[in-house]
Amino acid sequence: MPPTLEEFPYEVQVAFFIYGLLPDIWVGMSGSYQGKDWSALESLYNIYDIEDRQTVTYFIAEIQRIYTKSINAKMEQERKAQERKSQAGGKKFAHKVG
Numbered sequence: 656m657p658p659t660l661e662e663f664p665y666e667v668q669v670a671f672f673i674y675g676l677l678p679d680i681w682v683g684m685s686g687s688y689q690g691k692d693w694s695a696l697e698s699l700y701n702i703y704d705i706e707d708r709q710t711v712t713y714f715i716a717e718i719q720r721i722y723t724k725s726i727n728a729k730m731e732q733e734r735k736a737q738e739r740k741s742q743a744g745g746k747k748f749a750h751k752v753g
Contacts (some may be wrong), residue, residue, distance in 0.1 A: 669714075673715060677692060679692070688727055691719055
């Protein structure tokens, strides 16, 4: 069973919170996910009075690395499935097993 957010140290919980507030960056035509726009990070640290910014930033970077890799792999898998479907003309083939 995966751990719940409450089981992580405070700095990790804060990193997930701040990460969720940052806007996403998507590349236009390719639709690939580039991660978060970090330009608001300093403002968010000030608004929420985050003290250990170095540690929180490290965890945000790790969260982003893992999430970006995961979402792009999922999108690549979906793209390949769509290519296979269009190459087959959208037709479903029934194979007689016998």
